Amino acid sequence: MSYLTIRNLSANLKGRPDRILRNVSLQVAAGEVRGLVGESGAGKSMIGKAILGTLPLSIEITGGEIILDGTDLLKLPPAQRRTRIGQFCALIPQDPLTALNPSRRIGPQITNRLVDILRWTRADAEKRARELLAEVHIPDPERVMRSYPHELSGGMRQRILIASAFAAEPKLIVADEPTTALDVTVQKQILKLIAEMQARHGTALLFVTHDLGVVSKVCQSLSVLYGGLVLEDSRMTDFFHAPKHPYSRALLAATPKYTDPDGSLTPVPDAVVAATRAEVEAADRSAHV
Amino acid sequence: MQLLQSVLTRLFTTLITLIGVAVIVFFVIRVVPGTPIAMMLPPGATEDDVARLTALYGLDKSIPQQFLIWLSGTLHGDFGTSITTRQPVLALVLSRLPATLELSIMALVIATAIGGFMALTGTRLRGTKTEAAIDISNGMALSVPDFLWGLILILGFGVLIPIFHISGRISPSLDLPFTSNFYLFESVLRLRFDLWADIVAHMFMPALALAIPLAAIIGQLLKQSLKETMHLDYVTLARTKGYGENHVILHEALPNAILPTLTLVGVQFTFLIGGTVIIERLFSYEGLGNMAIDAVINRDLPLIQGIVILFAVIFTAVNLLVDLCYAALNPRLRHA
Ligand SMILES: Nc1ncnc2c1ncn2[C@@H]1O[C@H](COP(=O)(O)OP(=O)(O)OP(=O)(O)O)[C@@H](O)[C@H]1O
Ligand SMILES: [Mg+2]
Numbered sequence: 001m002s003y004l005t006i007r008n009l010s011a012n013l014k015g016r017p018d019r020i021l022r023n024v025s026l027q028v029a030a031g032e033v034r035g036l037v038g039e040s041g042a043g044k045s046m047i048g049k050a051i052l053g054t055l056p057l058s059i060e061i062t063g064g065e066i067i068l069d070g071t072d073l074l075k076l077p078p079a080q081r082r083t084r085i086g087q088f089c090a091l092i093p094q095d096p097l098t099a100l101n102p103s104r105r106i107g108p109q110i111t112n113r114l115v116d117i118l119r120w121t122r123a124d125a126e127k128r129a130r131e132l133l134a135e136v137h138i139p140d141p142e143r144v145m146r147s148y149p150h151e152l153s154g155g156m157r158q159r160i161l162i163a164s165a166f167a168a169e170p171k172l173i174v175a176d177e178p179t180t181a182l183d184v185t186v187q188k189q190i191l192k193l194i195a196e197m198q199a200r201h202g203t204a205l206l207f208v209t210h211d212l213g214v215v216s217k218v219c220q221s222l223s224v225l226y227g228g229l230v231l232e233d234s235r236m237t238d239f240f241h242a243p244k245h246p247y248s249r250a251l252l253a254a255t256p257k258y259t260d261p262d263g264s265l266t267p268v269p270d271a272v273v274a275a276t277r278a279e280v281e282a283a284d285r286s287a288h289v
Numbered sequence: 290m291q292l293l294q295s296v297l298t299r300l301f302t303t304l305i306t307l308i309g310v311a312v313i314v315f316f317v318i319r320v321v322p323g324t325p326i327a328m329m330l331p332p333g334a335t336e337d338d339v340a341r342l343t344a345l346y347g348l349d350k351s352i353p354q355q356f357l358i359w360l361s362g363t364l365h366g367d368f369g370t371s372i373t374t375r376q377p378v379l380a381l382v383l384s385r386l387p388a389t390l391e392l393s394i395m396a397l398v399i400a401t402a403i404g405g406f407m408a409l410t411g412t413r414l415r416g417t418k419t420e421a422a423i424d425i426s427n428g429m430a431l432s433v434p435d436f437l438w439g440l441i442l443i444l445g446f447g448v449l450i451p452i453f454h455i456s457g458r459i460s461p462s463l464d465l466p467f468t469s470n471f472y473l474f475e476s477v478l479r480l481r482f483d484l485w486a487d488i489v490a491h492m493f494m495p496a497l498a499l500a501i502p503l504a505a506i507i508g509q510l511l512k513q514s515l516k517e518t519m520h521l522d523y524v525t526l527a528r529t530k531g532y533g534e535n536h537v538i539l540h541e542a543l544p545n546a547i548l549p550t551l552t553l554v555g556v557q558f559t560f561l562i563g564g565t566v567i568i569e570r571l572f573s574y575e576g577l578g579n580m581a582i583d584a585v586i587n588r589d590l591p592l593i594q595g596i597v598i599l600f601a602v603i604f605t606a607v608n609l610l611v612d613l614c615y616a617a618l619n620p621r622l623r624h625a
Contacts, residue, residue, distance in 0.1 A: 052529045057416055079533065086531015099522040103544045103620055113530035148620040161526075 002027035003204045004051070004172055009064030011046060011055070011228075020046050020059055022229040022283055028172065033198060033205040035215035035236075037251070038225035039268075044208045046228075048174040051206070053085055069171065086117045090165035092175040092194065096157035096182070100149035107145030110164045118168055132163035135200075136193060155186040159193065166197055173198070176208045191218065212255040216240060224248045227280040247276045292616060299612070303605045310601040311363070311594070315356050318593055324348065325372045325588040346372060348590075359594070368598075369591035373584075378595035382577065386599065387470035388458055389569070389576035393562050395473070395492055396499035400561075401554075403500065404507025411508070412515040412538055423508065430505035435564045439498035439571045446494060454491040456573035463487060495572040499561050506557050507550065514546040548619055555611030559604045 004027065011021040021043050028034045036044050049055045051066055053073070066073045068088060073081050093099040100109055110132070111125035120128075126145070133141035136159040149157060158178065165173050178194060179187040195218045198205050207219055215222055215236070222239055224232040224247065232245040243249045250268040326342045343349050347358060362369060368378035411423040433441075447455035459465070459472060463484060467475045473492065476485040518524060519542050527541045566578035573579070577596055584592040616622040 054525045054528050082528075082533060083531045085529060089529065091526060091529045093522050093526055095522060099526050101523040101527075101541055101545070103618070113532075116536075117531040150621050 003030040004028040005067040007065045010062045011059055012062050014058050014060045020228050024230050026223045028204045028206055030204055031202045033207055033219045035219035035222035036208045037210055037215055042225040043228040044225055045176055048176050048208055052089060052091055053081060088171045090170040090173045092162055092165045092178045094177045094181055096154050096161055099161055100157055102149055106147050106160055110167055114167060132167055136163045154182055158190050166201055172204045174206045226276050229280050229283055246272050299609050307601055311598055314594055314597045318590055319352050323588050328587050368595045371592040372589045373587045378591050382595045382599050384470055385577045385580050389565050391473045392492060392496055392565055392576060395496040396561055397558055399496055399500035400503035400507055403504035407508035408511035408515060411512045427505040427508050430501050435498050435502055436567045436571055438501045439568050442494045442498055453494045458491050458575050459488050495568045495574055499564050499568055503557050503561050507554055510550045510553055514549050515542050518542040518546040551615055555608055559607055
């Protein structure tokens with residue numbers, strides 16, 4: 001049974017007909033890593049935000065279910081939903097430079113949720129934070145915990161955010177393009193670290209990215225998104241051998257082989273894009289009847 | 290270390306500023322028409338009387354000469370003698386300073402309380418009718434100057450529903466045990482809450498009149514800054530940790546949103562202190578501002594100079610204080 005099941009999730013720009021998510025369904029099994037790929041604006045981040053309850057005020061969910069461990073989050077009262085998410089889910093954000101509060105030391109930024117939300121003692125929480133920082137290969141965790149974010153490098157901060165995401169032993173982590181804001185040299189290390197932490201803790205991971213090369217390294221299954229519509233939902237091996245949807249095929253062709261980073265990049269052909277867009281519109285029409 | 294250095298630099302530039310202010314004021318008040326002597330003599334005084342008095346106050350010398358005399362006195366702590374009251378300027382000015390400081394600080398406290406409350410409420414209820422109502426009332430508060438608020442308050446709560454006093458600093462019938470002129474402060478220290486209540490009943494309306502425009506500015510700036518901060522990633526991250534909206538606003542957004550507001554509030558606070566001149570007059574409140582108007586009417590040149598210099602000192606002190614607060618609140622500067 002899957003840990004997270006999203007069923008027919010739709011979202012709109014509030015008070016407008018603009019659709020952001022179109023009947024999205026996807027599942028993440030316990031301990032599984034699922035990739036979520038698609039071009040910019042496809043709605044990848046919106047799915048993550050819908051799960052974590054951080055959608056912007058301008059966007060409203062118009063239908064569907066987000067079932068976490070058997071409970072539909074959308075049916076819970078806000079406060080309960082929030083604590084449930086805080087207890088069982090976590091986010092690894094995209095930009096480590098803006099995801100840490102500049103006026104607070106690192107230590108409390110990791111331990112506060114354990115103390116405030118999960119009612120740990122401060123001492124236990126600090127011990128846990130030290131262990132986690134060591135786990136993400138940060139030298140001298142004591143000193144780092146006393147530092148302010150601006151005193152640390154981007155790669156260091158992303159390690160801290162990864163440690164913080166695992167702090168409460170969540171069952172599901174949403175990682176929204178966790179390496180795109182980093183130096184190329186650091187990207188690989190961070191990717192490796194996320195995979196390593198995921199494997200060690202057995203956490204289910206929803207990995208948002210537009211890089212199929214990254215997906216092939218860390219994911220076991222993936223969903224391809226276009227215009228808020230899920231085009232394809234495949235096991236990783238199936239996808240790379242035989243992508244089902246023409247758009248996926250074009251996407252795969254457009255991705256330079258990660259073994260050959262200088263390989264020429266073929267853009268997704270216009271005809272494929274047009275056909276896919278027509279498919280999205282057809283889905284809308286059938287939803288209206 | 291760096292902080293000490295910047296404070297010292299600031300003190301030095303402050304000194305230069307003060308000298309500049311002194312020079313400008315000194316010359317300006319001497320070239321505008323009207324002399325203090327004409328105000329002092331009874332009608333029918335002879336040319337001789339005028340000349341005698343003019344010489345007595347040193348006003349027969351050239352303006353640069355007068356300035357040098359004044360400057361050397363000032364550097365020795367002697368700001369001259371008030372022409373109208375014949376008392377030392379420094380003592381006069383310092384005796385009035387506490388009244389104005391208490392009024393300004395009370396106004397600042399009221400403004401911060403109202404403005405902060407508006408900003409937090411507006412952020413909490415953003416996108417609702419309450420937020421729109423807050424924006425509208427802020428706009429209204431800003432479009433009416435402080436002295437008009439003073440008149441409105443006098444009409445409303447001094448005349449129609451007389452719950453506050455409209456003039457003076459304390460009821461004249463009361464016996465005052467005070468040894469300083471910080472009445473409000475001292476009444477608390479002496480646990481004389483009867484006196485404290487009387488003083489507050491006098492101060493509240495002038496302080497509120499001064500506070501309303503500043504409250505609107507604080508409300509607007511802080512709300513804007515909070516709303517921008519609420520979109521930042523660390524605030525979103527805090528939400529995913531299970532924190533509620535109130536906690537997120539107060540603990541994640543507010544400490545960072547305060548910083549840009551603080552600097553502007555410092556500037557606005559100096560405007561507020563400037564506003565005490567008219568407000569004190571309106572409420573017959575015996576502070577520096579009221580004294581300044583009398584001094585100008587009487588052409589009491591040494592007194593005008595003393596008051597202006599003191600205001601300049603207060604302004605620069607406020608700015609310095611704001612910078613120190615900013616540094617204290619901002620870890621990036623604290624550890625730089
Ligand atoms: N705050 C917002 N208010 C209204 N619409 C938004 C907002 N943020 C994003 N959108 C719209 O929602 C759609 C999906 O955006 P989303 O951020 O999920 O894209 P994405 O797939 O994550 O893209 P990227 O790779 O650029 O991060 C886009 O069409 C975007 O224009
Ligand atoms: Mg995104």
